[in-house]
Structure formats: C-alpha cells, structure tokens
Amino acid sequence: MPLITFEGIDGCGKSTQILMLKDYFEKKGIKCSVFREPGGTKIGEEIRRILLDNADSPMDPKTEFLLFAASRAQLVSQEIKPRIKAGEFVILDRYIDSSVAYQGFGRGLGKKIVTFINEFATDLVYPDLTFYIEIDEKVFEERKREKKDRIESEGIEFIKKVIEGYDQISTASRFVKVDGKMEQDQLFRVIIEKIKENFKV
Numbered sequence: 001m002p003l004i005t006f007e008g009i010d011g012c013g014k015s016t017q018i019l020m021l022k023d024y025f026e027k028k029g030i031k032c033s034v035f036r037e038p039g040g041t042k043i044g045e046e047i048r049r050i051l052l053d054n055a056d057s058p059m060d061p062k063t064e065f066l067l068f069a070a071s072r073a074q075l076v077s078q079e080i081k082p083r084i085k086a087g088e089f090v091i092l093d094r095y096i097d098s099s100v101a102y103q104g105f106g107r108g109l110g111k112k113i114v115t116f117i118n119e120f121a122t123d124l125v126y127p128d129l130t131f132y133i134e135i136d137e138k139v140f141e142e143r144k145r146e147k148k149d150r151i152e153s154e155g156i157e158f159i160k161k162v163i164e165g166y167d168q169i170s171t172a173s174r175f176v177k178v179d180g181k182m183e184q185d186q187l188f189r190v191i192i193e194k195i196k197e198n199f200k201v
C-alpha cells in the first residue's frame with residue numbers, strides 16, 4: 001500500500017537516503033521497490049535519455065514537462081499500481097512534486113496545469129508520505145557535479161525558482177521537511193522516526 005517519495009533539488013542527498021531506507025526495509029524482511037524518475041521502466045529510461053541529454057537543448061518547457069509526465073504515466077501503470085495493490089512499499093526518487101517545482105515554478109508553466117496533467121498521468125495516485133530534503137542554493141553550488149546534465153546546466157536563478165516551488169508546495173500534510181545539511185546518518189534517523197510513526201514498521 002504505502003508510496004513514499006523523496007524530493008529536493010539536485011545534490012540534496014536523496015539517493016543516499018533512499019539506499020539506506022531500502023536497506024532498512026530489507027533487513028526487516030519488508031518487501032520494497034525503488035524507482036527513479038524520469039525512468040524506472042524501459043520506456044521511461046528512453047525518455048530520460050532525451051530529457052537529460054545536453055544535445056537536446058533547447059527544449060520547449062511544454063515538451064519537457066509532457067515527457068516527464070509520459071515517463072510517469074508508464075511508471076505508475078506498469079510498476080507502481082500493481083505493487084501498492086499487492087501491499088508492497090514503493091519508494092520513489094522524485095515524483096509529481098518535481099514537475100511542480102521544476103516545470104511549474106522553474107520553467108514557469110504554473111502549478112495549476114502541472115498538477116492537472118500530473119493527476120491525469122498518475123490516475124490520482126498520490127504519495128502517502130513525501131520527504132522534502134531541503135538545501136539552499138549555496139549548498140547546491142558547493143555540491144554541484146563537474147559533469148552536468150541538461151537540467152543541471154541551468155543557472156542559479158532557475159534553482160532559486162525551483163526552491164521557491166518546493167517551499168510553497170511542501171506545506172501540504174503529506175510532506176516532511178528535513179534538513180539536507182545534516183550529516184547522512186543523523187538525517188536517516190530523522191527519516192526512520194517518521195517512517196515508524198506513519199507505517200508502524
């Protein structure tokens with residue numbers, strides 16, 4: 001049943017926390033699957049390549065969003081729905097909120113249309129719990145990778161808008177905001193507390 005998502009700007013440390021959480025569930029004998037967005041299916045991974053390839057610049061923001069939505073629709077129907085129906089835990093490295101923050105706010109498409117198409121793409125499959133790992137643009141700059149994909153190549157002004165987007169949407173009750181500047185083990189302890197509180201595991 002439970003769908004848990006991780007959100008935050010590039011470099012916030014999502015992937016490490018997701019690996020730790022998967023490990024935690026496995027040690028307890030709880031079945032869980034992890035998927036990343038864009039991607040997670042054969043079609044999704046092909047869409048991912050187009051989305052992140054620097055050679056695909058410039059890409060119209062609408063094209064960009066609809067590709068993210070297409071990858072998401074495939075992931076929901078092919079992997080997420082059957083698993084949550086079977087009572088498995090599903091952990092997602094990014095989901096609907098990434099599109100609201102990056103395309104809605106970052107690209108300026110607006111929250112309304114992004115939410116509408118997200119709902120269409122996912123058949124209203126909402127996360128039960130969403131961890132928003134917060135870092136500011138200064139930490140983002142410090143952690144930036146050498147080799148950047150098409151979206152990471154955007155400047156600091158873009159990231160500031162994405163952060164503003166996350167700040168606005170993360171007030172909803174399914175969100176848990178955690179401080180991405182914390183040391184990884186400490187951060188994981190905070191996450192596990194929330195997992196235990198919500199799912200009695």
Ligand code: TYD
Binds near residue numbers: 093095
């Ligand atoms: P990825 O390498 O997975 O980034 P990260 O490791 O930081 O999660 O690349 C995904 C990129 O796509 C990332 O820059 C965020 C962006 N993105 C969107 O702009 N919109 C979306 O809906 C999703 C899912 C990702």
